[in-house]
Amino acid sequence: MIENICCIGAGYVGGPTMAVIALKNPHIKVTVVDLNVQRIKDWNDSDLHKLPIYEPGLSEVVEKARGRNLFFSTDVDKAIDEAQMIFISVNTPTKTYGVGKGMAADLKYIELCARQIAMVSQTNKIIVEKSTLPVRTAETIQNILDNTGNGVSFQILSNPEFLAEGTAIADLESPDRILIGGNETPEGQMAIQSLVDIYSSWVPKDKIITTSLWSSELSKLTANAFLAQRISSINSLSELCEATGANIVEVSKAVGMDSRIGSKFIQASVGFGGSCFQKDILNLVYISKSLGLEEVASYWEQVIIMNNHQRTRFATNIIKTLYNTVSGKKIAFLGWAFKKDTNDTRESAAIYVADQLIEENANVSVYDPRVSEPQIRYDVKYLNSRSEEKNSKHLKVEPDPYKAFEDSHAIAVLTEWDEFRDYDWERIYKSMLKPAFVFDGRNILDSSKLKAIGFKIKSIGKV
Ligand code: NAD
Ligand code: UGA
Secondary structure, eight states: OOOEEEEEOOSTTHHHHHHHHHHHOTTSEEEEEOSOHHHHHHHTOSSGGGOSSOOTTHHHHHHHHBTTTEEEESOHHHHHHHOSEEEEOOOOOBOOSSTTTTTSBOOHHHHHHHHHHHHHOOSOEEEEEOSOOOTTHHHHHHHHHHHHSOSOOEEEEEOOOOOOTTSHHHHHHSOSOEEEEEOSSHHHHHHHHHHHHHHTTTSOGGGEEEEEHHHHHHHHHHHHHHHHHHHHHHHHHHHHHHHHTOOHHHHHHHHHTSTTTOSTTOOOOSOOOSSSHHHHHHHHHHHHHHTTOHHHHHHHHHHHHHHHHHHHHHHHHHHHHTTTOOTTOEEEEEOOSSSTTOOOOTTOHHHHHHHHHHHTTOEEEEEOSSOOHHHHHHHHHHTTOSOHHHHHHHEEEOSSHHHHHTTOSEEEEOSOOGGGGGSOHHHHHHHSOSSOEEEETTSOSOHHHHHHHTOEEEESSOO
């Protein structure tokens, strides 16, 4: 029976996932380790508002389990040494150098973990891939462990995570399914069973499915590809709606009511963001290309092409509507995070839209309820499109949304935060230059109400 777990990587997945595992299994000691000293300090902060990630319900879970059987530490070796089961939950970003640059997953952090586990371990251990990985990565990990270790034995499992940010705790507490892949050998089956036992503390048995390692690894990439494909499909039709007078909200509802299609993940938007959809599809494209499967690769690549187009189209529409020039004009951004209820901005559409507008000399003024000013500045800087001086001249971050609206020519909604719906839109209208434009990249505002106030509103996929 497992009594001691270590998780390497205290990020958006490692932190919440281990917090819930610890909460539901008080008899298991769970230690989450990370090289990032500040991150671990923040996880240990007695002020729960300072946790490094914002996720509804997370602080309550951490409060219950932390110090009881949930620990956050930078002592990676000690945690590895003591654990019977080690989750690897480190980042697997798109490669930015060398072979596969811009497409393949960068597995250097995974390899570092494998080497460290091999070096430290003195007892047999179960290694669980929690990170999203290319199919057959378990083979590489096994190879490193077997060839650089101390002769102890390792069983590798694949247990991909399906939580979405903003709903992580709810997703972890009632998952659609738990997927566990492992070897077909008796040792592999025993390892699978020990992980099934941990999840069985709160997940119904029929929701825990077990497969081969390769099916499990590939299912994770496939699930993300399918979800992103639905968004690109509806976004492609939003452009057709705008050209024909059809309304994407009506089309989406009508199509989604077919129970074979379903209503989730067909809301048109300024484009999907987040740390995973793009990187995982690029990874799928890269794997397919490497295997000579050109048609498969270009089929999935189209999902990314359409998403890039949707972001560019949104920014271009702002420029065109503002009489073909935004130079010197103030444009207020509502939202910077890639979706509501998270402080994560990775690959957020807002970054790309801002970049395009700054290139046209617009003055972008951003308000987001959860994203910090340094993060917003970092995101724009990271694209490396121009000098820092020009970025800081054209980018402002406002802690008060009403300040962002003052004397602006237009408002662009980039994130669907609930609070935006309830603003005093009469007051906002008065404080803006006229005509006062609103570009609703999330279709969350009541357009007839705004039109009645005097706004000129442009939504996604409807005229
Ligand atoms: P993250 O960047 O938030 O966290 C990863 C952490 O790992 C960082 O804090 C980093 O410092 C740490 N780390 C890297 N190398 C390390 C090492 N050698 N030793 C110790 N710590 C190390 O990433 P994330 O969003 O939590 O994603 C982790 C994985 O989970 C990725 O593969 C991602 O694709 C997958 N995933 C993410 C989500 C999501 O919603 N974010 C959902 C499902 C799956
Ligand atoms: C996504 C998946 O939903 C998770 O199952 C998966 O575990 C995770 O990726 C991962 O592997 O990282 P996440 O990226 O956190 O989760 O958030 P989503 O809710 O999927 O939203 C992704 C993007 O799509 C957001 O920008 C969101 O605004 C956008 N979106 C979503 C739409 O534009 N339309 C929709 O109908 C739904």
